[in-house]
Amino acid sequence: MTLDGTRSYVLRAPGAPGCVVVDPGPLLEPHLAALADAGPVELVLVTHRHADHTGGLARFRELTGAPSRGALPEFSRSGGADGAAVEPLADGEVLAVAGLRIEVLATPGHTADSVCFAVSDGLSSAVLTGDTVLGRGTTVLAEPDGSLRDYLGSLDRLAPLDVQGLPGHGPVIPDLGAAVRAYREHRLERLGQVRSALSSLGAELPDAGAPLPDSLLDAVTGAVYTDVDRSVLVAARSSVRAQLEYLRHE
Incomplete structure (x- = not known):
C-alpha cells in the first residue's frame, strides 16, 4: 500500500x-x-x-x-x-x-x-x-x-x-x-470498465443513499481489477465503491 x-x-x-x-x-x-x-x-x-x-x-x-x-x-x-x-x-x-x-x-x-x-x-x-x-x-x-x-x-x-x-x-x-493528465485518462478508462461490468453482470445500482451491496462490490471489483495483485484488492474495492457512488449520482 x-x-x-x-x-x-x-x-x-x-x-x-x-x-x-x-x-x-x-x-x-x-x-x-x-x-x-x-x-x-x-x-x-x-x-x-x-x-x-x-x-x-x-x-x-x-x-x-x-x-x-x-x-x-x-x-x-x-x-x-x-x-x-x-x-x-x-x-x-x-x-x-x-x-x-x-x-x-x-x-x-x-x-x-x-x-x-x-x-x-x-x-x-x-x-x-x-x-x-x-x-x-x-x-x-x-x-x-x-x-x-x-x-x-x-x-x-x-x-x-x-x-x-x-x-x-x-x-x-x-x-x-503530464502525470496528472495520464491519471485522469486512467480514471475515466476505469470508470468505463465499471460501466461495462455492471452491464455484463446485469446489475442495477441502488438508489442514492441506499447501501451498496457487498456482493455487487465484490463482483465489480473481480471483473474490473483483474490486473492488480491480490494484496491490494481491498484498496481496489474501495475505489470501486467510489466509482459506483459517482455513477449513481450522475
Whole structure:
C-alpha cells in the first residue's frame, strides 16, 4: 500500500536556518529523530490524516516543539493528535516560512482532507502531492470519504502545473502536469470498465443513499481489477465503491 515507504520532506530555502517538515510519517523513532536533527523545525505540515503520514506526529511535536497544521478534521475536533491545538489549513492560504512560499491547494478525492503544497524559493518550484498523485501507480479513493467526483476536480486543478511533483510514495515526478493528465485518462478508462461490468453482470445500482451491496462490490471489483495483485484488492474495492457512488449520482 505504501510502495517503498512513506516520504517525509524537509524543506528550506538556501541559507535559511529553520525548516518545514511535511508528513513526519509513522511512529518510527530513528526516522523521527533524523527529521528532528535536520531542524530547527519551524512548522510541521501534513497532507492528509492517514496514519502512515501522521502516526508519528505527536511524538515529533514532542521532539521539536514545532506547531503543526493540516486539514485534519478529526485532529481539529479533538484538539490535536497529542492534545495540542492543530490549526487548520485553508485552501489558497500562503505560508511564508523557512525562506519559502508555500501555497495550500485543497485536493480532495483520496480523502476529503487531502491537500497539496506548492513550494517556491523564488528560483525553483515544486508541488508536494501527498497521496493525491503517486510516483508510481495510482492512488486509492479511500473509504469512507474518498470521492471520484472530488478527485477528478482535484486532477483538473493540478493538470496545468508543469512542475516537478514530490509524492508521498514512490519516486519524484518529473512533470506533474503530464502525470496528472495520464491519471485522469486512467480514471475515466476505469470508470468505463465499471460501466461495462455492471452491464455484463446485469446489475442495477441502488438508489442514492441506499447501501451498496457487498456482493455487487465484490463482483465489480473481480471483473474490473483483474490486473492488480491480490494484496491490494481491498484498496481496489474501495475505489470501486467510489466509482459506483459517482455513477449513481450522475
